[in-house]
Amino acid sequence: MAPDRHLTLLSEEEVEQIHAATLQVLEEVGLWLPNREVLEILEGAGAEVDFEKHVARYPADMVTAAIGRFPDGFTWYARNPDHTIRIDGSRTHFSMPDSALNVIGPDGKHRPGVPRDGEDICRLCDALPNMAVASTGINPPDMPGGLLEAWHTRTMFCSSSKAVFGVSREVDMVLEMARIVADTCDHLPEGVLPLVAIMNPFSPLYNEADQLAGMLKYARKGVPISISPEVQAGATGPATVAGALVQQTAEFLGHAVLVQCVQPGLGVIYGTVSSVFDMKKMILPYGAPEADILAVGTVQMARRYGIPARNTGGSSDANVLDMQAGAEAMMSTLIAILAGASFVLHGAGELENTMAVSYEKILLDDEIIDMSRRFARGLGVVDAETLAVDVIKQVGCGPPGQFLQQPHTFSHFRSEQFMPRLFVRDMYSNWEKAGRQTAEQRAAAEVERILATHRPEPLPDAAQKEIDAIYHAAEKAALNK
Numbered sequence: 001m002a003p004d005r006h007l008t009l010l011s012e013e014e015v016e017q018i019h020a021a022t023l024q025v026l027e028e029v030g031l032w033l034p035n036r037e038v039l040e041i042l043e044g045a046g047a048e049v050d051f052e053k054h055v056a057r058y059p060a061d062m063v064t065a066a067i068g069r070f071p072d073g074f075t076w077y078a079r080n081p082d083h084t085i086r087i088d089g090s091r092t093h094f095s096m097p098d099s100a101l102n103v104i105g106p107d108g109k110h111r112p113g114v115p116r117d118g119e120d121i122c123r124l125c126d127a128l129p130n131m132a133v134a135s136t137g138i139n140p141p142d143m144p145g146g147l148l149e150a151w152h153t154r155t156m157f158c159s160s161s162k163a164v165f166g167v168s169r170e171v172d173m174v175l176e177m178a179r180i181v182a183d184t185c186d187h188l189p190e191g192v193l194p195l196v197a198i199m200n201p202f203s204p205l206y207n208e209a210d211q212l213a214g215m216l217k218y219a220r221k222g223v224p225i226s227i228s229p230e231v232q233a234g235a236t237g238p239a240t241v242a243g244a245l246v247q248q249t250a251e252f253l254g255h256a257v258l259v260q261c262v263q264p265g266l267g268v269i270y271g272t273v274s275s276v277f278d279m280k281k282m283i284l285p286y287g288a289p290e291a292d293i294l295a296v297g298t299v300q301m302a303r304r305y306g307i308p309a310r311n312t313g314g315s316s317d318a319n320v321l322d323m324q325a326g327a328e329a330m331m332s333t334l335i336a337i338l339a340g341a342s343f344v345l346h347g348a349g350e351l352e353n354t355m356a357v358s359y360e361k362i363l364l365d366d367e368i369i370d371m372s373r374r375f376a377r378g379l380g381v382v383d384a385e386t387l388a389v390d391v392i393k394q395v396g397c398g399p400p401g402q403f404l405q406q407p408h409t410f411s412h413f414r415s416e417q418f419m420p421r422l423f424v425r426d427m428y429s430n431w432e433k434a435g436r437q438t439a440e441q442r443a444a445a446e447v448e449r450i451l452a453t454h455r456p457e458p459l460p461d462a463a464q465k466e467i468d469a470i471y472h473a474a475e476k477a478a479l480n481k
Helices: 012-028 036-044 060-067 115-127 147-159 171-182 209-220 241-262 289-304 323-339 359-377 389-395 407-416 428-433 439-453 461-479
Strands: 048-050 055-057 074-076 085-087 102-104 110-112 196-199 225-227 268-271 309-312 343-345 356-358
Touching: 012 055, 012 060, 012 241, 012 289, 036 048, 036 055, 036 209, 036 241, 060 241, 102 359, 115 147, 115 359, 115 439, 147 171, 147 461, 171 209, 171 461, 196 209, 209 225, 209 241, 225 241, 241 268, 241 289, 268 289, 268 343, 289 309, 289 323, 309 323, 323 359, 356 359, 359 439
Parallel strands: 102 356, 196 225, 225 268, 268 309, 309 343
Antiparallel strands: 048 055, 074 085, 102 110
């Protein structure tokens, strides 16, 4: 989609107002960063640092200089080169949830997630064309820290050959698994890992020591970093959407400046997991329209800084796969594509306010992405061939004119039309005779077919054994705690 056709909600003047307010927050309030090495790095780059209070304040010229070092995009390498993607705003790439606790399985039952679910969800991701980045979908509730990170990374690398993201804890282990995989890949540039790191700062305006240490390790290894604040407007940030966007942008830029201090020119993504805080239910609704407004604002601010953006799309606060789930998923998915987000995490299958992942919804959201891509493509090329005046003249006006047998129709209908695989298009009588299958039932059947037949490209045996050894060491350490 052409850059001048992106969906926008902020005027150019409002974008500059958000930026100016962000600089003011960084300079006058700063970030609370309880990691001495981080504070020393920032002080050396020109920040005003209070080591006793763990606060760094960023002069505007320091932030502006760092923005000037941001690259406009980067390549996210997968172990299969056919699945390598470019993160630069030219296309919206989707992944699935990464931290749900519950699963709504092919049998429709709601239950806690187990490791086998993560492997199956990752295999679904590997099979679906709209899913570009591997994800396990869940955090098995009983899996302890350390082992959880090892399991996530092992599962993504072993159950999919698509792009993989690095979690924010146990970074040394993640980097070692990525190195093992990199050693099997002839297509990777020297020293480059098949990995992008995911980091979520905390609100208001702070982070934790361990995550900051992990960010330094990723940056020093040249791993691009997606930085996604999660402001809860009215709870951990201002109640106004504009104020939440200012605070979120300050949280992003404060960390992105640190990345540039450590590794100038390293790729960064400006992400968002922000929404309003529901004062009645005391939750953060991801299906709220305000979350979508913040998503568009995030993409616009990212474009202001010349960098790619990440949204959270496809999410729903519905507890079952119903009309609410479809409406919320469609809205955020379409908006992410129209706005020009580069990466959408939680982009398929999510229900229950991020707490559950539905197998059927993964397939239905994949279809929603297809619909949204078709809409975003618009008319496509407008020329003499597509305007079709010659064909209209040939058929003429009035009965019995029709275009079904025209060569022009045969040449174009497949590329012009969205053709659903799961959504129902049929006369009621025909649908009833065919068994009255709903879209959800069709999705369940397709889940079963994929899981029965799809086998991801395996890692070489030696690499698989090395990764298994790291996982089993983490498992042993967890049992001995």
